[in-house]
Amino acid sequence: MSSAEYPQSINFSQAIKTVQQAASSMSLQLEWVDLSQALGRVLASSIVAPISIPEFDCSRMDGYAINFDHFNSINHGRMKLSSPVFAGINQSGCEQAELVATMATPVMTGALIPAGTDTVVMKEHAAVEGGELKIDQPVIKRQNIRQAGSDIKKGQVVLKKNHALSAGDLGLIASLGLAQIEVYSKPKVALLMTGDELVAPGQPCSKGQVYDSNSMMLSKLLEQMGCQVYLHNILLDDETLIDSQFKRFHDDDFDLVVTVGGVSMGDKDWLPFALASNGKVLFHKTHIKPGFPLLVGKLGQALFFGLPGNPVSAFTTLFQFVYPAVLCINQLSKQVPLVWRAELLQDYSKKHMKREFVRGHYNMTAAGGIEVVVCGGQQSSRVQSIAEANCLIVFNESQQDVKQGERVSIQPFSQLSYLGA
C-alpha cells in the first residue's frame, strides 16, 4: 500500500471519528471475576437483585418495638418489657405474637421486628420505671421501621450492563450476597518501543543513547485505563526485524497494538511501511501538536496505534486516541473524554492552525471555580512537563492568542484511571 492510498494529515475530528468507528466494531471476551477484583471493571450483564434489601422488616433505631394500636388502646400508658431482640437473631425464640403485642420489646438497630409489633420508639424517647416502659414523646404508627424491600426489591435491576464499577457499586453488589460477577475481559494491549538509541533504565547509557522513559509511562497509563499490558523488548530500527514482529502481531490475539517511535520522516522510520504491508493504514499524520506523525490502522484483529517517539507526543496521542478507543471497546463510548472549563491564568500564544494540547496544572478556587496554568516549556521531548501537569489544556485549531482570564477547555488526567483499580 503506498501512502497515496490512505488518508494523510487529516484533521483531529476526522482522526478521532476514524478511531472510534474502528473501535466500536470490536468486542471483548466475557469473564466471571470475584467482587474483590472487580473495581473499575465493566459489567457485561446487568445486576438483578436476587433478594430484597432489607429482606425483613427491621428496626432503624435502638429502642422499643410496640404495637401502635395497643398503645393507643391503653391511652399511651405503661407497658411491660419483653425480652430483647438483637440484630442477627431470629425472634422465633421470643414470646407469642399476641403477648408481644401488649408489651414493649427492646430492639437494636437492624434487629428483626418482633411479630405482633409495628412501631419502634427510640430509646431516648422512653424511660423504664419499675420494669415498665413509659413513652414520653408522640408516636407515629410504623415509625423507625425499615420495611422489607424498601431499599431494593427482589428482581429489580440495580446496575445496568456496560457500567464501570466503583467501590460503591461493589458494596451494593455485595449487599445482595453476590460474590462473583460477569465483566468484559481487560483489553489486551501489546506495547512495543522501537529505536536504536533506547536503553532501559538501570543500564549504562553511552553518548547518543537515551533512556527509555516511554515504556514505564505508557504501560502505567494503559494499566490505569484498565488494560492488560504485554510490554515487549525494545526493537531496533531494523526493517526486517520490524516486519517480522508485525507479522507475529498480525496472528496474535491482542485487542490493541501500540508501538512507539519510527513514524515520522527519518530514513529508519519503518513503521508506516510495515503496517501498510502487514495490515491496513487508516490514516497517517493528523493536525495536532504534539503528536502530528501519529499512525493508526488495523493489524490482524487488533487496532494499531503507532505513537510518535517523543515522550510528550506519545503521552498526548495515547490520551487523545488510545483512551477513547479503550472506552469504545469497553462499550463506554458515551463516557468521555471529560472536558471542564477553566480560567487561564496567563497569556498563551499559538502560532499554528493545529489543535494543540498543552500540559497544564489546574486548581479549584475557594469560590468553586477552576483555574489553570501552563507547565513550563512545551517541547515534545520534555517529560517534566507531564510530571508537573494534572491536565491537558485544549486549544482548538482556530485559537491563536489566548489572553489571561479567558476560559479554556481542560481534560483532567484523573479521568484516565476511570477503568483502573
Ligand SMILES: Nc1nc2c(c(=O)[nH]1)N[C@H]1C(S)=C(S)[C@@H](COP(=O)(O)OP(=O)(O)OC[C@H]3O[C@@H](n4cnc5c(N)ncnc54)[C@H](O)[C@@H]3O)O[C@H]1N2
Ligand atoms: N522532517 C521531519 N522530521 C520530523 C517531523 C516531521 O514532520 N518532519 N516530525 C517531528 C515530530 S512532530 C515528531 S513527534 C517526531 C516523531 O518521530 P518518530 O515517531 O519517528 O520517533 P523517533 O524518531 O523514533 O523518536 C523521536 C524522539 O523521541 C525519542 N524517543 C523515542 N522513543 C523513546 C522512548 N521510548 N523513550 C524516550 N525517548 C524516546 C527519540 O530518541 C527521539 O529523540 O519526529 C519529528 N521529526
Ligand code: MOO
Ligand atoms: O508533533 Mo511532535 O509530536 O511535536 O514532537
